[in-house]
Amino acid sequence: MTNDFTVTSLERDLGVALQARLDGRTKPPGSLGKLEALALQVGLIQQTITPQLRHPRMVVFAGDHGAANAGVSAFPQAVTAQMVANFLAGGAAINVLSRQAGLAMSVIDAGVASPCKVPASSEVEFIDAKVAHGTANFIEEAAMSASQCEATMATGAELVCKWHLGGCNAIGFGEMGIGNTASASLITHALADAPLAEVVGRGTGLDDAGLARKRELLGKAAARVAGRSLSPLDVLAEFGGFEIAMMTGAYLAAAQSRMLIVVDGFITNAALLVAHAIEPAVLDYCVFAHCSAEPGHRRQMSYLGVQPLLELDLRLGEGTGAALVFPLIRSALALMNEMAGFADAGVSGKIGDVG
Amino acid sequence: MTNDFTVTSLERDLGVALQARLDGRTKPPGSLGKLEALALQVGLIQQTITPQLRHPRMVVFAGDHGAANAGVSAFPQAVTAQMVANFLAGGAAINVLSRQAGLAMSVIDAGVASPCKVPASSEVEFIDAKVAHGTANFIEEAAMSASQCEATMATGAELVCKWHLGGCNAIGFGEMGIGNTASASLITHALADAPLAEVVGRGTGLDDAGLARKRELLGKAAARVAGRSLSPLDVLAEFGGFEIAMMTGAYLAAAQSRMLIVVDGFITNAALLVAHAIEPAVLDYCVFAHCSAEPGHRRQMSYLGVQPLLELDLRLGEGTGAALVFPLIRSALALMNEMAGFADAGVSGKIGDVG
Numbered sequence: 001m002t003n004d005f006t007v008t009s010l011e012r013d014l015g016v017a018l019q020a021r022l023d024g025r026t027k028p029p030g031s032l033g034k035l036e037a038l039a040l041q042v043g044l045i046q047q048t049i050t051p052q053l054r055h056p057r058m059v060v061f062a063g064d065h066g067a068a069n070a071g072v073s074a075f076p077q078a079v080t081a082q083m084v085a086n087f088l089a090g091g092a093a094i095n096v097l098s099r100q101a102g103l104a105m106s107v108i109d110a111g112v113a114s115p116c117k118v119p120a121s122s123e124v125e126f127i128d129a130k131v132a133h134g135t136a137n138f139i140e141e142a143a144m145s146a147s148q149c150e151a152t153m154a155t156g157a158e159l160v161c162k163w164h165l166g167g168c169n170a171i172g173f174g175e176m177g178i179g180n181t182a183s184a185s186l187i188t189h190a191l192a193d194a195p196l197a198e199v200v201g202r203g204t205g206l207d208d209a210g211l212a213r214k215r216e217l218l219g220k221a222a223a224r225v226a227g228r229s230l231s232p233l234d235v236l237a238e239f240g241g242f243e244i245a246m247m248t249g250a251y252l253a254a255a256q257s258r259m260l261i262v263v264d265g266f267i268t269n270a271a272l273l274v275a276h277a278i279e280p281a282v283l284d285y286c287v288f289a290h291c292s293a294e295p296g297h298r299r300q301m302s303y304l305g306v307q308p309l310l311e312l313d314l315r316l317g318e319g320t321g322a323a324l325v326f327p328l329i330r331s332a333l334a335l336m337n338e339m340a341g342f343a344d345a346g347v348s349g350k351i352g353d354v355g
Numbered sequence: 356m357t358n359d360f361t362v363t364s365l366e367r368d369l370g371v372a373l374q375a376r377l378d379g380r381t382k383p384p385g386s387l388g389k390l391e392a393l394a395l396q397v398g399l400i401q402q403t404i405t406p407q408l409r410h411p412r413m414v415v416f417a418g419d420h421g422a423a424n425a426g427v428s429a430f431p432q433a434v435t436a437q438m439v440a441n442f443l444a445g446g447a448a449i450n451v452l453s454r455q456a457g458l459a460m461s462v463i464d465a466g467v468a469s470p471c472k473v474p475a476s477s478e479v480e481f482i483d484a485k486v487a488h489g490t491a492n493f494i495e496e497a498a499m500s501a502s503q504c505e506a507t508m509a510t511g512a513e514l515v516c517k518w519h520l521g522g523c524n525a526i527g528f529g530e531m532g533i534g535n536t537a538s539a540s541l542i543t544h545a546l547a548d549a550p551l552a553e554v555v556g557r558g559t560g561l562d563d564a565g566l567a568r569k570r571e572l573l574g575k576a577a578a579r580v581a582g583r584s585l586s587p588l589d590v591l592a593e594f595g596g597f598e599i600a601m602m603t604g605a606y607l608a609a610a611q612s613r614m615l616i617v618v619d620g621f622i623t624n625a626a627l628l629v630a631h632a633i634e635p636a637v638l639d640y641c642v643f644a645h646c647s648a649e650p651g652h653r654r655q656m657s658y659l660g661v662q663p664l665l666e667l668d669l670r671l672g673e674g675t676g677a678a679l680v681f682p683l684i685r686s687a688l689a690l691m692n693e694m695a696g697f698a699d700a701g702v703s704g705k706i707g708d709v710g
Contacts, residue, residue: 026441028559033668074705082702086381091695093382100686204383313388327682331455340446347437350429
């Protein structure tokens with residue numbers, strides 16, 4: 001598999017009818033701002049003037065990074081598996097926000113280093129898709145082999161197809177992996193035309209000394225491939241995590257299945273950079289939830305030419321920003337579908353307008 | 356009544372316990388950004404480490420402006436009553452967004468020029484508190500008398516006390532009144548130290564010629580009081596609408612009752628400027644929902660030294676921005692109340708941290 005995916009750009013013909021429907025609601029044209037753009041985008045994705053979210057789902061991919069043990073994170077690697085257990089017990093931030101937003105939730109072990117404790121029952125779907133017990137240390141060698149990378153992407157795509165067949169038409173991706181901001185920084189450096197120094201941040205809470213050490217280690221990793229011409233898949237195999245590679249396949253399959261995709265923070269955007277480099281039209285299906293406090297995130301969005309909906313200084317990951325945006329999307333669609341028209345409501349238009 | 360209200364600043368002692376509770380949840384400290392600040396603020400308002408929204412309500416004050424017939428709006432004055440009917444029929448944007456956010460909704464006729472058609476049954480509470488059939492034309496004379504202004508504020512305060520006694524601890528205010536951005540511009544000019552030209556905008560959709568005419572008319576209105584020293588209540592009586600005056604009293608009563616107040620757009624912020632000039636501590640109880648496309652709104656917030664949560668280019672009014680923020684507030688409180696702690700979840704802290 002070099003590229004099994006075909007993502008087509010959105011056909012825009014229906015845009016006229018969608019805009020007319022929005023303009024016919026009892027409000028001045030355009031006065032609902034970005035919510036109108038959201039409703040229009042979902043209408044184009046679903047090719048209907050009555051777009052709706054069906055069985056929306058939050059999917060958290062978890063994986064460990066060999067580089068974590070080299071000192072790129074403030075937290076020990078064991079936290080990845082501990083947080084998976086927390087997800088399955090319903091106690092993490094993404095659980096709370098998914099419940100609030102009415103999202104079903106899945107957690108995927110894409111490559112957690114230690115075994116994941118799975119409770120007898122959980123509100124959260126757990127899928128064991130472990131490729132290996134963490135990646136190799138990308139500071140010294142490629143994080144994964146090319147064939148591992150392709151198989152991991154294919155698994156992500158298959159999972160999305162399963163949910164899509166089950167009726168899901170809107171999906172958000174989150175991640176858990178100690179050390180994965182380091183991986184995201186290297187991918188962003190390679191694919192978003194960004195100096196490494198500008199896209200390395202504090203992750204979940206490094207102090208100044210920790211940040212300096214992270215910068216030095218990632219400089220070594222980048223130098224390891226200097227001079228080689230890397231394809232997007234090469235970049236993913238060199239620096240990715242299994243959770244990032246699986247998410248990359250998931251993005252491509254979701255866009256190919258014409259699902260609405262809600263994009264979260266820095267790490268999920270790194271996976272999107274890879275998907276975008278393979279099939280640029282994937283962006284047409286994406287809503288960008290927020291801009292996080294991690295400095296590379298803004299750089300990614302400026303490279304992709306996209307704007308975030310929220311700016312709440314989040315820096316947690318897990319898909320939390322994406323979950324927070326689902327109520328806004330629901331509201332945008334409800335406005336389109338439930339508001340009265342001028343004539344039905346007996347409301348006059350502008351002075352001087354006919355009708 | 357020159358000032359029957361006493362609003363006390365928030366006692367901050369509980370802040371330490373609230374922050375400790377947030378920091379004990381399974382996430383890096385501070386990683387939920389502005390949501391943590393929100394949860395902390397509501398905790399301080401309610402003086403509890405388990406803050407909750409109870410019977411949250413959206414209240415839309417409607418009133419007409421004598422100046423509307425002079426040409427300050429793109430819409431005819433009849434639209435105010437028509438939109439009140441639309442609110443009561445459930446077809447307006449604020450109805451849709453209040454339903455989405457789980458808010459009870461009230462519509463108050465504070466001074467609509469024409470009779471409001473009230474249906475036999477409605478999901479929306481309607482209150483007839485009409486002071487008069489619209490204000491006088493503030494371009495030529497004071498919009499209302501001092502005694503009308505005080506009585507209108509008192510009515511707004513009484514309504515809030517009624518809902519508060521019914522168990523409501525969080526409230527958002529919206530407005531409907533053709534011409535009321537003009538009123539808000541004059542109030543903002545008078546109370547927020549702002550040049551008139553910078554706080555006059557297109558309202559619900561004036562073209563360039565309409566905007567020029569609005570500027571000229573509002574210049575005349577401002578010139579009418581030039582040289583006089585106006586108290587906040589004088590400003591409200593000179594340039595306010597009945598919906599704005601009633602909302603001013605409502606703000607003060609809500610803060611005095613220790614309710615969380617969600618502040619919407621340009622017009623609702625103009626009422627807040629008056630309330631703030633009377634009792635500055637009212638700000639402690641306010642969350643600022645969004646920054647609208649009306650230019651004076653940013654100026655108001657910079658004068659008050661506050662930041663909006665959302666920037667969605669809304670310019671509809673009705674309370675729509677405030678309604679959109681309630682799900683974020685609910686999420687912030689749910690994170691505080693429902694997330695697991697590190698010890699309970701068996702999740703490790705930072706490398707080097709004790710415990």
